[in-house]
Amino acid sequence: MRNGASESPGRQRQSTLLAHIMGFTYYGFVNITLSIDEEVVKQVRKIAIERDTTLTGLVRAYLEELAVEHARSGRKRRERDALERSFERFQFRVGKRTWKREDLYARS
Numbered sequence: 001m002r003n004g005a006s007e008s009p010g011r012q013r014q015s016t017l018l019a020h021i022m023g024f025t026y027y028g029f030v031n032i033t034l035s036i037d038e039e040v041v042k043q044v045r046k047i048a049i050e051r052d053t054t055l056t057g058l059v060r061a062y063l064e065e066l067a068v069e070h071a072r073s074g075r076k077r078r079e080r081d082a083l084e085r086s087f088e089r090f091q092f093r094v095g096k097r098t099w100k101r102e103d104l105y106a107r108s
Contacts, residue, residue, distance in 0.1 A: 041055065044058060
């Protein structure tokens with residue numbers, strides 16, 4: 001699965017999309033080295049077996065989801081900022097308010 005040949009089309013598209021989102025200049029996998037407590041590794045390997053995957057698969061899935069979540073939050077923040085700028089841009093003044101809220105609901 002290292003070269004992507006045995007990946008499903010959806011998985012390849014997701015990896016390509018992730019690489020594009022994160023600004024990578026390549027679309028392959030990168031090997032990393034982690035220092036993790038041996039007992040944690042044993043526990044997580046058992047979890048991986050229960051989920052029919054590997055320790056590497058669990059780590060990869062978590063990191064991919066983290067990157068996608070971060071990209072989503074960045075997009076939401078940019079959209080919110082743009083909306084706030086548009087509120088400021090299209091704001092208009094109507095003069096001093098001379099009425100009270102209670103006046104709006106006064107019964108005749």
